[in-house]
Amino acid sequence: MGLDDSSPIPNRTSSRTRTGAVIIQVIVTFTIALTLGLITGQRLSINKWDGLLLPQGNIKTIWEHNLTFSQRPTPESEAAWNSIIPVGRGFIHHPEIAPFISNIAVFHQLHCLHAILVAYYAAVEESDVAKGIQRPDNYLQQTGTRMAPSHIRHCFDYLRQTLMCAADTNMEVLDPETHTTSGWGQDKRCRDYDEVVMWAEKWANSTDTGIVT
Structure with a gap:
Protein backbone atom coordinates (compact mmCIF):
# COMPACT_ATOMS: atom_id res chain seq x y z
CA MET A 1 0.00 0.00 0.00
CA GLY A 2 1.59 3.28 -1.04
CA LEU A 3 0.92 6.93 -0.79
CA ASP A 4 -1.83 8.44 -2.91
CA ASP A 5 -0.19 10.81 -5.29
CA SER A 6 -3.28 12.97 -5.22
CA SER A 7 -3.07 13.59 -1.41
CA PRO A 8 -2.09 17.20 -0.54
CA ILE A 9 1.43 17.70 0.78
CA PRO A 10 1.60 19.89 3.94
CA ASN A 11 2.89 23.41 3.20
CA ARG A 12 5.72 23.81 5.70
CA THR A 13 6.38 27.37 4.62
CA SER A 14 2.78 28.39 5.29
CA SER A 15 2.87 26.70 8.71
CA ARG A 16 6.06 28.51 9.64
CA THR A 17 4.52 31.79 8.49
CA ARG A 18 1.45 31.29 10.67
CA THR A 19 3.62 30.39 13.67
CA GLY A 20 5.78 33.45 13.11
CA ALA A 21 2.69 35.66 12.85
CA VAL A 22 1.37 34.31 16.16
CA ILE A 23 4.71 34.94 17.86
CA ILE A 24 4.85 38.49 16.49
CA GLN A 25 1.27 39.10 17.64
CA VAL A 26 2.10 37.85 21.13
CA ILE A 27 5.20 40.06 21.29
CA VAL A 28 3.29 43.13 20.09
CA THR A 29 0.44 42.48 22.53
CA PHE A 30 2.90 42.00 25.40
CA THR A 31 4.78 45.18 24.46
CA ILE A 32 1.58 47.23 24.31
CA ALA A 33 0.38 45.82 27.63
CA LEU A 34 3.75 46.50 29.24
CA THR A 35 3.81 50.06 27.90
CA LEU A 36 0.27 50.76 29.10
CA GLY A 37 1.14 49.26 32.46
CA LEU A 38 4.20 51.47 32.82
CA ILE A 39 2.24 54.57 31.80
CA THR A 40 -0.59 53.72 34.19
CA GLY A 41 1.89 52.97 36.96
CA GLN A 42 3.67 56.25 36.31
CA ARG A 43 0.39 58.14 36.43
CA LEU A 44 -0.57 56.40 39.66
CA SER A 45 2.86 57.24 41.07
CA ILE A 46 2.51 60.89 40.05
CA ASN A 47 -0.99 61.06 41.52
CA LYS A 48 0.33 59.48 44.71
CA TRP A 49 3.06 62.09 45.04
CA ASP A 50 0.67 64.91 44.14
CA GLY A 51 -1.61 63.78 46.94
CA LEU A 52 1.29 63.40 49.36
CA LEU A 53 2.62 66.89 48.62
CA LEU A 54 -0.78 68.57 48.73
CA PRO A 55 -0.81 70.97 51.73
CA GLN A 56 -3.42 70.25 54.37
CA GLY A 57 -6.41 72.53 54.78
CA ASN A 58 -8.34 74.84 52.50
Missing part, protein backbone atom coordinates in the same frame (compact mmCIF):
# COMPACT_ATOMS: atom_id res chain seq x y z
CA ILE A 59 -7.61 78.28 53.92
CA LYS A 60 -5.43 80.37 51.62
CA THR A 61 -3.30 82.96 53.38
CA ILE A 62 -0.01 84.84 53.17
CA TRP A 63 2.34 84.66 56.13
CA GLU A 64 3.88 87.89 57.42
CA HIS A 65 6.34 88.29 60.29
CA ASN A 66 4.43 89.23 63.45
CA LEU A 67 6.99 90.69 65.86
CA THR A 68 4.57 90.41 68.78
CA PHE A 69 5.13 86.66 68.94
CA SER A 70 8.91 86.79 68.72
CA GLN A 71 9.78 89.72 71.00
CA ARG A 72 10.83 89.72 74.64
CA PRO A 73 7.81 88.86 76.84
CA THR A 74 5.74 91.93 77.72
CA PRO A 75 2.15 92.33 78.92
CA GLU A 76 1.18 93.00 75.28
CA SER A 77 2.97 89.98 73.85
CA GLU A 78 1.65 87.67 76.57
CA ALA A 79 -1.87 88.91 75.87
CA ALA A 80 -1.33 88.01 72.21
CA TRP A 81 -0.16 84.51 73.10
CA ASN A 82 -3.14 84.06 75.41
CA SER A 83 -5.52 85.21 72.67
CA ILE A 84 -4.68 82.28 70.39
CA ILE A 85 -5.44 79.67 73.06
CA PRO A 86 -9.07 78.54 73.46
CA VAL A 87 -11.06 78.54 76.66
CA GLY A 88 -10.18 75.24 78.28
CA ARG A 89 -6.60 75.51 76.97
CA GLY A 90 -7.28 72.77 74.42
CA PHE A 91 -8.22 70.13 76.98
CA ILE A 92 -11.43 68.47 75.83
CA HIS A 93 -13.83 65.66 76.57
CA HIS A 94 -15.80 64.25 73.63
CA PRO A 95 -17.94 61.10 73.88
CA GLU A 96 -16.50 59.56 70.70
CA ILE A 97 -13.26 61.31 69.73
CA ALA A 98 -11.93 61.82 73.26
CA PRO A 99 -13.83 59.67 75.79
CA PHE A 100 -10.94 60.35 78.20
CA ILE A 101 -9.81 63.92 78.85
CA SER A 102 -7.35 64.80 76.08
CA ASN A 103 -5.45 67.79 74.76
CA ILE A 104 -5.56 68.82 71.11
CA ALA A 105 -1.92 68.60 70.05
CA VAL A 106 -1.61 72.03 68.43
CA PHE A 107 -2.18 73.75 71.78
CA HIS A 108 0.46 71.58 73.45
CA GLN A 109 2.79 72.55 70.62
CA LEU A 110 2.10 76.26 71.08
CA HIS A 111 2.72 75.86 74.81
CA CYS A 112 6.12 74.32 74.05
CA LEU A 113 7.02 77.05 71.58
CA HIS A 114 6.08 79.73 74.10
CA ALA A 115 8.13 77.98 76.79
CA ILE A 116 11.20 77.98 74.54
CA LEU A 117 10.69 81.68 73.76
CA VAL A 118 10.52 82.57 77.46
CA ALA A 119 13.54 80.39 78.25
CA TYR A 120 15.51 82.06 75.44
CA TYR A 121 14.82 85.59 76.67
CA ALA A 122 15.45 84.55 80.28
CA ALA A 123 18.89 83.26 79.24
CA VAL A 124 19.60 86.45 77.26
CA GLU A 125 18.55 88.57 80.22
CA GLU A 126 20.71 86.59 82.65
CA SER A 127 23.72 87.03 80.37
CA ASP A 128 23.09 90.75 79.83
CA VAL A 129 22.60 91.38 83.56
CA ALA A 130 25.84 89.55 84.34
CA LYS A 131 27.65 91.74 81.80
CA GLY A 132 26.06 94.88 83.19
CA ILE A 133 24.31 95.57 79.90
CA GLN A 134 20.85 95.78 81.48
CA ARG A 135 19.00 95.56 84.74
CA PRO A 136 16.85 92.56 85.61
CA ASP A 137 13.58 92.47 83.69
CA ASN A 138 10.94 92.67 86.40
CA TYR A 139 8.13 91.50 84.14
CA LEU A 140 10.08 88.47 82.96
CA GLN A 141 10.79 87.66 86.60
CA GLN A 142 7.15 88.05 87.59
CA THR A 143 5.58 85.95 84.86
CA GLY A 144 6.73 82.75 86.54
CA THR A 145 7.02 81.06 83.15
CA ARG A 146 10.61 79.89 83.43
CA MET A 147 10.71 76.21 82.64
CA ALA A 148 13.01 73.52 84.00
CA PRO A 149 15.74 72.48 81.53
CA SER A 150 14.17 69.02 81.30
CA HIS A 151 10.89 70.61 80.18
CA ILE A 152 12.65 72.60 77.47
CA ARG A 153 14.49 69.51 76.28
CA HIS A 154 11.15 67.73 76.06
CA CYS A 155 9.80 70.59 73.96
CA PHE A 156 12.75 70.51 71.55
CA ASP A 157 12.17 66.89 70.60
CA TYR A 158 8.40 67.13 70.86
CA LEU A 159 8.38 69.97 68.32
CA ARG A 160 10.84 68.11 66.09
CA GLN A 161 8.51 65.15 65.92
CA THR A 162 5.52 67.46 65.50
CA LEU A 163 7.07 69.10 62.44
CA MET A 164 7.96 65.76 60.91
CA CYS A 165 4.48 64.39 61.65
CA ALA A 166 2.66 67.35 60.09
CA ALA A 167 5.25 67.61 57.26
CA ASP A 168 4.05 70.97 55.94
CA THR A 169 4.35 70.75 52.14
CA ASN A 170 3.62 74.37 51.22
CA MET A 171 6.21 75.54 48.69
CA GLU A 172 8.51 78.46 49.55
CA VAL A 173 10.17 80.20 46.62
CA LEU A 174 13.81 81.21 47.07
CA ASP A 175 14.74 84.88 47.01
CA PRO A 176 16.66 85.37 43.72
CA GLU A 177 19.20 87.64 45.45
CA THR A 178 19.86 85.87 48.75
CA HIS A 179 19.02 82.35 47.55
CA THR A 180 17.24 81.77 50.87
CA THR A 181 13.64 81.82 52.01
CA SER A 182 12.14 83.37 55.12
CA GLY A 183 8.68 82.00 54.43
CA TRP A 184 7.18 85.49 54.67
CA GLY A 185 5.07 87.05 51.94
CA GLN A 186 4.30 83.74 50.26
CA ASP A 187 1.03 81.97 49.57
CA LYS A 188 0.17 79.25 52.06
CA ARG A 189 -2.66 76.80 52.44
CA CYS A 190 -3.61 75.98 56.02
CA ARG A 191 -6.24 74.40 58.18
CA ASP A 192 -8.78 76.83 59.61
CA TYR A 193 -7.23 77.52 63.01
CA ASP A 194 -10.21 79.58 64.18
CA GLU A 195 -12.50 76.61 63.50
CA VAL A 196 -10.20 74.37 65.54
CA VAL A 197 -10.35 76.86 68.43
CA MET A 198 -14.15 77.02 68.22
CA TRP A 199 -14.43 73.23 68.25
CA ALA A 200 -12.03 73.00 71.20
CA GLU A 201 -14.11 75.51 73.16
CA LYS A 202 -17.32 73.62 72.35
CA TRP A 203 -15.93 70.47 73.97
CA ALA A 204 -13.70 72.16 76.56
CA ASN A 205 -13.22 70.30 79.82
CA SER A 206 -12.75 73.49 81.86
CA THR A 207 -13.06 77.25 81.70
CA ASP A 208 -9.34 77.90 82.18
CA THR A 209 -7.88 80.51 79.85
CA GLY A 210 -4.47 81.54 78.58
CA ILE A 211 -1.47 79.59 77.46
CA VAL A 212 -0.30 76.87 79.85
CA THR A 213 2.86 78.02 81.66
